[in-house]
Amino acid sequence: MKDHKITSSCDILPSWKMVKKTLLLHHYGLRSDSSKYNYYSCRGIYVGKKHLWLQKHIKTIVVVLGLLGCLFLIDSFYISFFEFENPQPTTSSNNSSAFLQVKDSNIHVKQSPIQMYDRLLNMAGSALTEKEFKQEPSNLWAEPYQQASLWKPCADKNVKHNPGNIVKSNGYISVSANGGLNQQRVAICNAVAVASLLNATLVMPKFLYSNVWKDPSQFGDIYQEDYFMNILKDDIRIVKELPPNMKSKDSNAVGSQITDADLPKEATSADYIKIVLPILLKNGFVHFLGYGNRLGFDPLPFDIQRLRCKCNFHALKFAQKIQQAGSLLIKRIRKYSTPPSMLDTQLLGKFIEKKESHEYARGTTKYLALHLRFEIDMVAYSLCEFGGGENERKELQAYRESHFPLLLQRLKNSTFISAADLRKLGRCPLTPEEAGLVLAGLGFKRSTYIYLASSQIYGGTSRMDPFTRLYPNVITKENLLTPTELAPFKKFSSQLAALDFIACASADVFAMTDSGSQLSSLVSGLRTYYGSGHAPTLRPNKKRLSSILSENGTIGWNNFKDRIKKMIQEAQKLGTKGYGKSIYRHPRCQECMCKLH
Numbered sequence: 015m016k017d018h019k020i021t022s023s024c025d026i027l028p029s030w031k032m033v034k035k036t037l038l039l040h041h042y043g044l045r046s047d048s049s050k051y052n053y054y055s056c057r058g059i060y061v062g063k064k065h066l067w068l069q070k071h072i073k074t075i076v077v078v079l080g081l082l083g084c085l086f087l088i089d090s091f092y093i094s095f096f097e098f099e100n101p102q103p104t105t106s107s108n109n110s111s112a113f114l115q116v117k118d119s120n121i122h123v124k125q126s127p128i129q130m131y132d133r134l135l136n137m138a139g140s141a142l143t144e145k146e147f148k149q150e151p152s153n154l155w156a157e158p159y160q161q162a163s164l165w166k167p168c169a170d171k172n173v174k175h176n177p178g179n180i181v182k183s184n185g186y187i188s189v190s191a192n193g194g195l196n197q198q199r200v201a202i203c204n205a206v207a208v209a210s211l212l213n214a215t216l217v218m219p220k221f222l223y224s225n226v227w228k229d230p231s232q233f234g235d236i237y238q239e240d241y242f243m244n245i246l247k248d249d250i251r252i253v254k255e256l257p258p259n260m261k262s263k264d265s266n267a268v269g270s271q272i273t274d275a276d277l278p279k280e281a282t283s284a285d286y287i288k289i290v291l292p293i294l295l296k297n298g299f300v301h302f303l304g305y306g307n308r309l310g311f312d313p314l315p316f317d318i319q320r321l322r323c324k325c326n327f328h329a330l331k332f333a334q335k336i337q338q339a340g341s342l343l344i345k346r347i348r349k350y351s352t353p354p355s356m357l358d359t360q361l362l363g364k365f366i367e368k369k370e371s372h373e374y375a376r377g378t379t380k381y382l383a384l385h386l387r388f389e390i391d392m393v394a395y396s397l398c399e400f401g402g403g404e405n406e407r408k409e410l411q412a413y414r415e416s417h418f419p420l421l422l423q424r425l426k427n428s429t430f431i432s433a434a435d436l437r438k439l440g441r442c443p444l445t446p447e448e449a450g451l452v453l454a455g456l457g458f459k460r461s462t463y464i465y466l467a468s469s470q471i472y473g474g475t476s477r478m479d480p481f482t483r484l485y486p487n488v489i490t491k492e493n494l495l496t497p498t499e500l501a502p503f504k505k506f507s508s509q510l511a512a513l514d515f516i517a518c519a520s521a522d523v524f525a526m527t528d529s530g531s532q533l534s535s536l537v538s539g540l541r542t543y544y545g546s547g548h549a550p551t552l553r554p555n556k557k558r559l560s561s562i563l564s565e566n567g568t569i570g571w572n573n574f575k576d577r578i579k580k581m582i583q584e585a586q587k588l589g590t591k592g593y594g595k596s597i598y599r600h601p602r603c604q605e606c607m608c609k610l611h
Contacts, residue, residue: 127479129447130401131563135480137571138454142484151457155380155522155550158586161609162547167356168608169323169543169601170245181213184291186256186299188217188265194227195236195508195515196532197306200598202233203325204309205302206250207318211283212291214300215251218243221508222304229507236508238331245329249321256299265301269293273303280310280594283318312594316605319597323606326536326598327543331363332512339499340516341365346494347381347465347517356544361516381463381489382453383521385514385537387528388443390472395421398442399433402473438564440557444527446471446481448563452554453525454484455578463487465521467514467533491517525552535599543601553585 129135187209191201202219209216219233233239243252255261265271270293278285286309294300302308311319332340341362354366393400394413400406414422436442444452453462466488471477482488491513492500503509511533518524518537526534541549558581562574591600601607 126476128400128402128473128476129480130445131447131451131566134451134563134566134569134574135447135484137574138451138484141571142454142460145457146460150459154457157545157547157550158583159547159589161589162542162545164547164610165542165602165607166546166610167327167543167606169320169606170328183215183251184213185215185294185297186217186253186260187212187214187294187302188256188299189219189302189305190222191219192222192224192304192306194224194229194532195511196536198236198508199326199330199536200307200532201305202330203322203598204307205305206246206325206329207309207314207322208286208290209250210321211286211315211318212294214294215253217256218252218254227507229505229509231506231508234333235506236333236336236512238333241331242329246321246325249324260299263299265299265303268297270297270299271301271303274306274308277308279308281308282310283314310594311597319603319605323597323601327360327540327601327606332361332516334363334365335502336509336512336516337361337363337365339495339503340513342499343491343494343513343517344520347463347489349379355520355548356546357520357541357549360540360544361519379463380522381465382458382523382525383465383467383518384449384525385467385518385527385531385534386444386446386449386471387468387526387531387534388445388471388473388477389468390470391417392443392528393472394418396436396442397425397431397433398436400442400445437560438557440555440560442556442560444554444556444559446478448559449525449527450481450484451563451574452552452559452578452582455575456552456582457575457579458485460485461487463489465517466490467518523550523552527554529553535596539596539599539601542599543607550586552582555581555585 187205189201189205191198191205193201198219198221205216205219208214218239221229221232223230233242239254246252263270272290272293276289290300331337344358344362354362358366390413394410395418402409431439433442453464462485464485464487478488491510503513515533515537518533519540524537524541526538528534538551538553541551559578562569562577562581589602591597591603591606597603597606602609
């Protein structure tokens with residue numbers, strides 16, 4: 015009788031522990047000699063040649079397997095430790111690092127990693143490795159406010175009793191808006207409201223050229239002009255240009271020019287009627303120069319407030335070339351086709367993929383968008399310190415002297431506040447390292463795809479290193495779109511910002527590090543308005559976070575996680591708009607949304 019060759023089950027199907035370890039090593043880019051690992055794993059498990067022997071020594075095999083399991087846990091710890099200390103760069107982090115640079119070439123970019131919370135980072139790295147094969151919390155990608163889904167968009171409903179029958183105009187209002195994309199958006203909506211309040215004809219808003227933004231874009235380069243005029247036609251008159259007889263006049267010379275200095279910061283409807291209306295009636299036109307956020311939120315007539323909402327959430331649609339590029343961004347981030355949401359429809363228009371419902375892939379890929387405000391200007395203006403030592407202090411002081419001389423002048427006549435006290439008060443921008451620790455504390459897995467908006471990070475890769483070691487799958491518009499696809503936007507900062515706006519608003523979760531920024535405010539408001547309760551936003555309380563992080567030397571990881579989750583959840587409990595709050599950020603109010611009963 016011929017001997018039959020006994021094929022080891024190791025040759026047919028590797029053990030789950032071997033597969034798990036191999037996947038882990040492959041996922042984090044660690045080198046291993048897989049052939050040797052397979053040989054020794056098989057040799058330690060399958061030493062017999064007969065099935066009878068297996069039955070006879072089953073207890074021994076169980077003991078050996080138990081020992082191997084213990085060794086695997088110990089080995090996983092060492093993998094976690096060495097992976098965090100000496101990670102192999104991933105394709106994603108390599109691609110994105112080229113774009114995480116400082117804008118000012120005179121500022122020295124440090125090459126060695128800069129971090130402030132070594133102990134917490136090590137604990138976070140170990141925790142992320144341990145949970146990579148575990149299921150995420152079910153509420154991690156959900157909005158906790160229970161009544162959120164009861165609020166529906168309805169600001170596009172007309173409130174006038176005689177739409178289209180606007181009484182005779184009191185004159186023309188022209189606006190030259192300053193700032194970047196988001197400041198300009200606020201100025202446009204405020205101008206629409208003021209035109210209605212004063213019964214004036216609005217001239218299509220113009221954008222001032224800024225030496226900071228260096229973007230010559232005008233309204234039609236960013237938004238759809240005809241769509242804007244059509245949506246608002248029953249509310250106000252809008253024309254593209256002033257009449258020739260008024261266009262030739264010098265608004266300043268005839269006394270029709272109004273700047274922010276002429277209006278209170280939180281100007282009411284009464285202020286506009288008292289200050290602006292007499293000039294409008296006298297000269298037939300008013301020019302708001304450098305117009306920005308000069309219209310308060312309360313008290314304001316219901317129909318004026320609703321019109322602001324209608325302008326922001328319905329009338330302002332991005333130009334089609336921006337929508338087209340934005341649709342490519344979303345498609346490449348998600349990596350599969352999904353049914354379009356209300357947010358997608360508003361942001362991308364006709365460029366959404368339209369398929370039959372059965373054609374959409376049932377994938378589970380999600381992404382988090384992070385607006386990381388750690389640019390050189392914000393870092394320098396904060397007067398904080400970020401662990402970079404004397405070199406950092408000199409760099410930031412040199413930047414202040416060059417860019418913020420008025421700030422330095424004011425500091426000479428004000429009470430001194432130390433950098434440490436500023437941090438305790440929550441006045442310091444969050445570093446990438448701190449943002450990464452918050453996400454880890456909340457429970458987001460290491461494999462989470464994170465879209466990084468505003469990618470000009472102060473300190474470049476040296477600052478991003480602690481973050482990308484925790485979350486290597488960092489993506490930006492620069493490595494999702496080809497150079498050819500990005501070329502039409504390269505010299506236009508506001509149009510590039512519009513792409514970030516789209517990616518942040520469409521994200522499964524949007525995380526901000528500075529609740530005071532206009533982008534974060536407008537994006538979170540749009541997600542509230544169109545999200546149907548399924549578009550969560552994460553807002554860290556910087557003062558509370560500073561207190562938690564100050565315990566870096568003693569706090570345990572479980573305690574850290576609990577306090578981070580509580581901090582974020584309390585910020586998410588805010589349901590409806592409070593008095594004086596921005597309707598752009600908090601649209602859950604009767605003027606903007608309707609609540610179902």
